[in-house]
Amino acid sequence: LTTAPSTKAEEVFFELKNGDTISGELIEKESTNSKKIILHPILGRLEIDVDSIYEDELATDQKLLSGKVLIGLDGIHNEYYRNSGFSIESEVEYEGEKNLSNFEIGFNYGLEHDKESGEKLSSYDGTLRARNDYLLTDKFTVYTSSDYLFDSQSHAGKHDIEGSIGMGYYLFKNESSDFLISLGPAFVWTEGGEDCSFTPSCGDLIYATNLEATFGWEINKHLNFSFNNTYTSADDEGDRVISSNRLEAELKFYPDLNSNLFSAISYENIYHDLSDPEPENAYKLEFGTSF
Numbered sequence: 001l002t003t004a005p006s007t008k009a010e011e012v013f014f015e016l017k018n019g020d021t022i023s024g025e026l027i028e029k030e031s032t033n034s035k036k037i038i039l040h041p042i043l044g045r046l047e048i049d050v051d052s053i054y055e056d057e058l059a060t061d062q063k064l065l066s067g068k069v070l071i072g073l074d075g076i077h078n079e080y081y082r083n084s085g086f087s088i089e090s091e092v093e094y095e096g097e098k099n100l101s102n103f104e105i106g107f108n109y110g111l112e113h114d115k116e117s118g119e120k121l122s123s124y125d126g127t128l129r130a131r132n133d134y135l136l137t138d139k140f141t142v143y144t145s146s147d148y149l150f151d152s153q154s155h156a157g158k159h160d161i162e163g164s165i166g167m168g169y170y171l172f173k174n175e176s177s178d179f180l181i182s183l184g185p186a187f188v189w190t191e192g193g194e195d196c197s198f199t200p201s202c203g204d205l206i207y208a209t210n211l212e213a214t215f216g217w218e219i220n221k222h223l224n225f226s227f228n229n230t231y232t233s234a235d236d237e238g239d240r241v242i243s244s245n246r247l248e249a250e251l252k253f254y255p256d257l258n259s260n261l262f263s264a265i266s267y268e269n270i271y272h273d274l275s276d277p278e279p280e281n282a283y284k285l286e287f288g289t290s291f
Contacts, residue, residue, distance in 0.1 A: 012038060017054045017258070022046070054257060067092040070264060072286025074108055083123060085110020087284055100141075104129040112153060123153045133168055133180075141168035143182055145210075156199035157272070158192030162232060162244075164210035177217040186210035186232055188244070201242060208234030224252040244272040260290045 012026040014036070024038035024046065031037045036048045069090045076083040089106040106127045113120055128148040133141040142165075149160040166184015173179075186208045196202040215227040226249070233243045250266040268282040 012036075014038075014048060015054045016048075016052050018052075022048070064096060065092065065094055066291065068288050068290045070286040070288030072264070072284055072288075074110070074282060074284040076108075076110065076280055076282045083110040083112045085123075087286065089286070089288075098135045100133045100135070102129075102131050121153070123151075125149070125151045125153075138173070139170050141170075141180075141182075142166075143168045143184070145212075154193050156193045156195040156202050157190040158196075159190065160272070161189045162210075163187050164232075166210065175218075178215070180214045182210070182212040182214075184210055186234075188232060188234060206234045206242070208232050221257055222254050224254070226250050226252075244270075246270050261287070262290065263287050 011023065013021065013023045015021050022038070022040065024040040027037040027039060027045075034050050036050060036053070038046050038048065040046050067090065071088050072086065074085060074087045085108060087106065087108045089104070091102065091104045093103075094101040104127065107124070108126070109122070109124045111120055112123045126149075129145075130147075131143060131145040133143045135141050144163075144165045146163045147161070149162075151158055151160075164182075164184050164186035166182060168180050168182040171179040171181060188206045188208050189204070190196075190201070191203050193199075193202070210230065210232050212230045213228070217225045219225055228249075229245070229247045231243065231245045247269040248266065249268075250264055252262050252264045254262045264284070264286045266284045266286070268280075268284075270280045270282070
């Protein structure tokens with residue numbers, strides 16, 4: 001007499017709400033929405049209540065798409081004005097076997113106070129960003145990126161388009177943190193605004209060099225920190241060096257480990273030769289959810 005196994009088994013790892021972890025072969029046929037049945041190599045057959053599981057990761061069923069949506073208050077300050085308003089942001093990320101793709105969209109609306117005249121004006125700005133990294137090895141990637149930024153109050157350079165292609169290298173990458181450096185040729189095109197017609201390089205396609213550093217750190221289960229700095233440099237007509245730099249730092253706090261809701265505090269510093277030589281400082285307090 002011979003018998004064939006009637007259950008489908010696959011390796012799983014469960015992290016329980018009390019901090020314990022357990023792994024084994026999942027018996028899908030016997031598992032339900034309320035209970036997971038696994039075969040542990042030492043303890044044998046175990047029944048685990050789904051309500052007691054904090055997080056489960058199936059080795060053969062990884063989540064490819066993830067994202068977040070945030071809404072909150074922001075403030076922008078530079079030499080000439082200060083702006084207070086609200087912001088809406090969304091991000092979608094795809095992580096495959098070889099590709100890591102990221103798409104971001106953001107919108108800010110606020111009331112602008114001129115520091116000299118005291119005049120109040122409404123303003124808004126938006127961003128679209130996309131990047132894809134193709135993994136050549138565990139350390140090296142080939143990347144492509146494209147960004148569009150709009151600023152309603154810019155006198156020269158309301159529309160800013162930047163694109164780049166090059167190589168990326170992970171200085172380190174582990175379960176809790178990673179640090180990626182990217183370098184490659186780029187182009188910059190800036191247009192729009194009443195001063196654009198007599199501002200050098202406004203309306204011209206400029207070839208440049210793009211250097212980017214991205215750092216992510218899961219401090220613990222409640223705190224997550226991310227940092228990005230993108231520097232672009234090019235030679236303009238008359239050998240004038242033009243540059244832009246965008247620095248962003250964000251700290252996210254997950255108060256409840258069983259919920260996707262979180263709060264975030266972020267800081268952004270923007271410097272752009274083509275629009276204004278003075279840097280802008282932006283601060284945000286946001287609330288969001290991940291999916």
